[in-house]
Amino acid sequence: MSHQHKESQRVEIYGGTGGPGGPGSGGGRGGDGYGPTLKVEAGTVHIVINHESKEIPRIEFLNWLSPINFFLRQEDILRVWQEGTGEWLLADSRFQAWKTGSRRTLWCHGIPGAGKTVLASIIVKHLSDECEKNKTLGVACIYLNHKEADNQTPPKLLAALWRQLVYGRDISSIAKNIxxxxxxxxxxxxxxxxxxxxxSSLEEFSKVFVVVDAIDEYPEVQRPQLLQYLAAIGSNINLIITSRPHIYPEPSFPNLETLDICATSEDIRKYVEAQISLSPRLLKHIQSLPELEEVIHSTINSQSVDGMFLLPKLHIESLSTKGTIKAVREALKTLPKNLHDSYDIVMQRIEGQSEEDRTIAHSTITWVANAKRPLTVQELQVALAVEPGTQQLDNENLMSIDTILSVCAGLVIVDKQLSVVRLVHYTTQEYLNSIQAQKFPDAQTEITRTLFTFLTFDGFPDQSWSNRGAILPPLVEYSQYCLVHAAGEHEGQLKDMITEFSGRAVQWKQTMNEENLYTERKWDSPPWNYPDWPSQPSALWIAAAANLVETTKSLLQGAPLLQDSASQEIVIASYYGYAEIICILVEKGANINAPWRHHGSLLEAAAYGGHTKIVHTLLDTGADANAGGWSPLQAAAFLGRTEIVHILLEKGANINLSGGEYGNALQTAANGGHTEIVRILLDKGANVNAAGGRYGSSLQAAAANGNAEIVCILLDKGANVNAAGGRYGSSLQAAAANGKGEIVHILVDKGATVNAAGGEYGSSLQAAAAEGYEKIACFLVERSADINEAEGEYGSLLQAASYRGQAEIVRSLIKKGVNVNTAGGEYGSPLKAAAYNGHTKIVRILVEHGANVNEASGEYGSLLQAATYKGQTEIVCILVENGANVNAAGGKYGSSLWVAAFCGHTKIVDILLTKGVEIHAAGEHYGTLLHVAAWMGHTETVCILLEKGADVNVPVEHYGTLLQAAAWMGRTEIVQILLEKGANINATGGQYGTALEIATKQGYNKIVSMLLKRKMKEMSSLMPQLWEDYRQ
Incomplete structure (x- = not known):
């Protein structure tokens, strides 16, 4: 093989199918393929074999788009379900009507402890069983938890619904593109x-059941937004929601019905039986006195439970501590009738333990009740083991989780599926909050000291943690909340520790936000997720970023007025909504119009974050209502901050100020689907036809995002239905490209021009065809759309449909007489578009209807060569069977057979050789076909070429023979094949000696052994003749 090239050149060959290029004439290049890479540069050939697939594993993709997995929570809840309970709800006529009806909402109210969450899991299980029988039905659930509110954002919760619906189904191209x-x-x-x-996932089902548990545990400020999205995500949704009685349903929910949840006496009896069976002490008492069981049942059911499961659980746990039957009887006489009193009794049991056990219980409850998210078992174990003033963890101080749970009297449990520690019920949290000032006054101080001590351990932070395979010490990830725990009245007690940590904070920020660190390990809570950290943050900046009010006051006490150097402190305080910090800084002279590169101004940052109080404060102290990259008004409109929109308009914000990604506030609101804000802006004089921004107009933004109500509002206010501009060129194309059929109908009925040219797809019809929206395409054709138009990146409607794999649309167009060989567009023809993207069915359709199989194909020379390169065996067969020239030369790779040998597509090699392609043809860089297959390590291809008559001893430049070249490359299997096919082991040509000498120098011991065995075999066969010659 030659390493010398007369001309200066560089060629890169990527194995596998490359990604599509960007749109339009200025579009970006396609993504690299997934196979080997060959780089040929002036004077040398570099071969980089990269077999790593760029196809993201399914589970990694699911975890990226949907980090919340409710499958695990569902299984964990079902573990505590007592089989046979909850059947009353499934049989209830309101539930049955909800299940069989269309687009219905069932809102289930229940008092604390009534079993709402377990009932929700029963419903999910019941519906899942139904879905197994009928694949057109779907079910998904959401379990809300106030401890996880920071993580359970609307995007993550909605993504969690998608994750459940896509189970066992293909992931859509929309998701992959995102x-x-x-x-x-x-x-x-x-x-x-x-x-x-x-x-897009909902469209695959005729009906989807969505179960949302404990909406009352969701933050009150965000609750309306979540409910709004749940009510509007699809017309095929049947929604069921559980909550406490004080949460009232939104009237906007369709076909709303309510249902009260209350544990029945029969269910409570079954539950009590199950709880008794888990208590060895109670079972022993009942064995001695069988009637005691009925006494327990009747007392619990008749006197104290009030429709709750939680009270019986607490009662049985209390009774399980009694050592005699008499003690059980006495306890039954004084069973508490409410949860608070029951919890008081539990706390009395904890206080009655030994001092050591009591201390462990107090520390455990302190951590579990005050943690900012559920702690893992290991995190809790390490937190309890950290000792003040130490520099490392003493493993002998770690306790087993069984020991920890045993001293907590049932208040703390382990979620075995997720391996996290929780309080037994959300009412437990409420009870502990009510007694914290009395029983646990130093809870936050204790937690903060533990975390700061842990973070100063020897060797922390360790840069090696950023390595993908590294194992982080337990509690490192949770320690990001150290400053959150530090904030409050107790800051003064922690002054020295806060000061010491402030000096090391940036080091922790850099380590725990390394690019290579797994997302779930990163410190992504405030202040660590702030996008604009200074390289050397001051103690004041850390205090402002962490909302350390007392520390901020202390640092500023006696200090002169702040200058511009302090602008970053007030910026980050505005970003996170720390009103008290802002007031302190403003009093000290901080600049309220300080710029920030991400949100332009403090006011913009506050408006974007929804911090109403801070918006008021900034405006009242003279902040510019129109300052920023976006305007503050756009920032508020973007996320539907209605109240802030009102405030800004009242303070004189320019309603038509242009700029930013969406051009103006109206387009921003239309893009986000915020109907109320759209109405407000229009009523206040927003220009309905203002041009600019990503979509060119507010109407196009609303059309692209499928909000029919906003589209109608804008049209009623005089929006130009044919306004040109923006990504899609027109509102009609925007609706067609995104499959918004209802809006397509509205726009056409309002006079939209169906053949308007321009935009990303060239026309609305091409947009619908390219994205596979057949009904929309047919509708547009019915309304006189031109099926022979030659616009856009695809050049023709047929090429667009072929590229996107829309077989039925292709058939329909051909039936209507469209020319299958229409030239133009990104791919040159419909056949190329289909073949390049592996759409075998469409290739067959086009060829059957006269598509030219021998048209030239750019860098590949021919369509056959292109299909060969991509390993599209079936398409190669179709082309060959229909007259493709198998010997056509040209393109980057010379011939189809050479490409097949290079890529190791053995089946295609066999097909082409069967059709009579010359087996001894030489390529530009590797010589013969056998050379390239051997060089690339394609063992099967080497075998088939030798079987078809390739010369095993043909000379190879620089190496002498192919055997010598294979020895140089360490291709053990290929060396074996060549020896079996009679390769000359003694060939001496080339620069590196014989094959044996080469393998010895390279250190390929297996090849050396193979060659020596062959050498000895040859010598042994020659010995009789040599002996005879010697004798003579």
């Missing part, structure tokens, strides 16, 4: 993108 867009940036999907993915 992943591709975010992968290189390292960003996460927006709410709008999550909704798009979820809605």
């Amino acid at each position: 992943y591709t867009q975010h992968q290189e940036k390292g960003t996460t999907p927006s709410l709008k993108e999550v909704l798009e993915v979820l809605r």
Whole structure:
């Protein structure tokens, strides 16, 4: 093989199928293929065999788009379900009507402890069984938890619904495209993108049941937004929600019905039986006195439970501590009739333990009740083992989780599926909150000291933690909340520790937000997720970033007025909504119009974050209502901050100020689907036809995002239905490209021009065809859309449909007489578009209807060569069977057979050789076909070429023979094949000696052994003749 090239050149060959290029004439290049890479540069050939697939594993994709997995929570809840309970709800006529009806909402109220969460899991299980029988039905659930509110954002919760619905099904191209867009940036999907993915999944079902448990545990400020999205995600949704009685249903929910949840006496009896069976002491008492069981049942059921499961659980745990039957009887006489009194008794049991056990219980309850998210078992164990003033963890101080649970009297449990520690019930949290000031006054101080001590351990932080395979010490990830726990009245007690940690905070920020660190390990809570950390943050900056009010006051006490150097402190305080910090800084002279590169101004940052109080404060102290990259008004409109929109308009914000991604506030609101804000802006004089921004107009933004109500509002206010501009060129194309059939009908009925040219797809018809929206395409054709138009990146409607794999649309167009060989567009012809993207069915359709199989194909020379390169065996067969020239030369790779040998597509090699292709033909860089197959390590291809007559001893430049070249490359299997086919082991040509000498120098011991055995075999066969010659 020659390493010398007369001309200066560089060629890169990527194995596998490359990604599509960007749109339009200025589109980006396609993504690299997934196979080997060959780079040929002036004077040398570099071969990089990269077999790592760029196809993201399914589970990694699911975890990226949907980090919350409710499958595990569902299983864990079902573990505590006593089989046979809850059947009353499934038989209730209101539940049955909800299940069989269309687009219905059932809102289930229940008092604390009534078993709402377990009933929700029973419903999910029941519906899942139904879905197994009928694959057109879907079911998904959400279990809300106030401890996880920071993580349970609307985008993540909606993505969790998608994750459940896609179980056992293919992931849509929409979802994959969103992943591709975010992968290189390292960003996460927006709410709008999550909704798009979820809605595409919902379309696969005739009906989807969505069960949402404990909506009352969701933050009150965010609750309306979540409910709004749940009510509007799809017309095929049947929604069931559980909550406490004080939460009232939204009237906007369709076909709303309510149902009260209350544990029945029969269910409570079954539950008590199950709890008794778990108590060895009670079972022993009942064995001695069988009637005691009925006494327990009747007392618990008749006197104290009030429709709750939780009270019986606490009662049985209390009775299980009694050592005699008499003690059980006495306890039954004084059973508490409410949860608070029951918890008081539990706390009395904890206080009655030994001092050591009591201390462990207090520390455990302190951590579990005050943790900012559920702790893992290991995190809790380490937290309890950290000793003040130490520099490392003493493993002998670690306790087993059984020991920890045993001293907590049932208040703390382990979620075995997720391996996290929880309080037994959310009412337990409420009870502990009510007694914290009395029983646990130093809870936050204790936790903070533990975390700060842990973070100063020797060797922390360790840069090696950023390695993908590294194992982080337990509690490292949770320690990001150290500053959150530090904030409050107890800051003064922690002054020295806060000061010491402030000096090391940036080091922890850098380590725990390394690019290579797994997302779930990163410190992604405030202040660590702030995007604009200084390289050397001051103690004041850390205090402002962490909302350390007392520390901020202390640092500023006696200090002169702040200058511009303090602008970053007030910026981050505005970003997170720390009103008290802002007031302190403003009093000290901080600049309220300080710029920030991400949100332009403090006011914009506060508006974006929804911090109403801070918006008021900033405006009242003279902040510019129109300052920023976006305007503050756009920032508020983007996330539907209605109250802030009102405030800004009252303070004189320019309603038509242009700029930013969406051009103006109206387009921003239309893009986000915020109907109320759209109405407010229009009523206040927003220009309905203002041009600019991503979509060109507010109407196009609303059309693209499928909000029919906003589309109608804008049209009623005089929006130009044919306004040109933006990504899609027109509102009609925007609706067609995104499959918004209802809006397509509205726009056409309002006079939209169906053949308007321009935009990403060239026309609305091409947009619908390219994205596979057949009904929309047919509708547009019925309304006189031109099926022979030659616009856009695909050049023709047929090429667009072929590229996207829309077989039925292709058939329909051909029936209507469209020319299958229409030239133009990105791929040159419909056949190329289909073949390049592996759409075998469409290739067959086009060829059957006269598509030219021998048209030239750019860098590949021919369509056959291109299909060969991509390993599309079936398409190769179709082309060959229909007259493709198998010997056609040209393109980057010379011939189809050479490409097949290079890529190791053995089946295609066999097909082409069967059709009479010359087996001894030489390529530009590797010589013969046998050379290239051997060089690339394609063992099967080498075998078939030798079987078909390739010369095993043909000369190879630089190496002498192929055997010598294979020895140089360490191709053990190929060396074996060549020896079996009679390769000359003694060949001496080339620069590196014989094959044996080469393998010895390279250190390939297996090849050396193979060659020596062959050498000895040859010598042994020659010995009789040599002996005879010697004698003579």
